Amino acid sequence: GENVEQHPSTLSVQEGDSAVIKCTYSDSASNYFPWYKQELGKGPQLIIDIRSNVGEKKDQRIAVTLNKTAKHFSLHITETQPEDSAVYFCAAYPRDSNYQLIWGAGTKLIIKP
Amino acid sequence: NAGVTQTPKFRVLKTGQSMTLLCAQDMNHEYMYWYRQDPGMGLRLIHYSVGEGTTAKGEVPDGYNVSRLKKQNFLLGLESAAPSQTSVYFCATGTINEQFFGPGTRLTVL
Numbered sequence: 001g002e003n004v005e006q007h008p009s010t011l012s013v014q015e016g017d018s019a020v021i022k023c024t025y026s027d028s029a030s031n032y033f034p035w036y037k038q039e040l041g042k043g044p045q046l047i048i049d050i051r052s053n054v055g056e057k058k059d060q061r062i063a064v065t066l067n068k069t070a071k072h073f074s075l076h077i078t079e080t081q082p083e084d085s086a087v088y089f090c091a092a093y094p095r096d097s098n099y100q101l102i103w104g105a106g107t108k109l110i111i112k113p
Numbered sequence: 114n115a116g117v118t119q120t121p122k123f124r125v126l127k128t129g130q131s132m133t134l135l136c137a138q139d140m141n142h143e144y145m146y147w148y149r150q151d152p153g154m155g156l157r158l159i160h161y162s163v164g165e166g167t168t169a170k171g172e173v174p175d176g177y178n179v180s181r182l183k184k185q186n187f188l189l190g191l192e193s194a195a196p197s198q199t200s201v202y203f204c205a206t207g208t209i210n211e212q213f214f215g216p217g218t219r220l221t222v223l
Contacts, residue, residue: 009153032209043117043203043214044156089155093209099144099163100171101209103155 006104023090117215136204
């Protein structure tokens, strides 16, 4: 079955710098890759997603890239701000998964003032 | 609209006790999910439901039971709690394209 690995587990960046979180997946049939943000004491919330027929997607300071050949996708946050501090999860949806997303282990992003 | 609510927010159980976690949604979605979140392991699906009266097993269903008697409610039961079930439990609704999560229930089993 599908396996999603996420790196790094913790990322600390200076406010204003960029942050990059990377995920790799094992099932080449996976076709949907969302990213969720979890703030302290809350449930995760979808921030951006990408489908397998697209290489890159942007939404203001957030972008996601997908490399199907290498089977990895990345979240890029530019001009980081204190409110970007959170835990970020990637996920993959295998085509035959029966409504189940397969989640990465999460990355704790710390924005230093 | 409240979105997704979970009851209770915190609970401490002794080994062998039972309890039920309640999830309610007012978003009119068919699908509902129960996840557990453990440090370093991300979110793992326990059970899910694709509609009223239906349930299915997820990745880690052992030790849990669920019921979906009404479209808006999804109950997660622990029949005989074990320390390995200490975790944060999240309910979600929506579709694969976007899941909406509740605030979570922190459960400790002593």
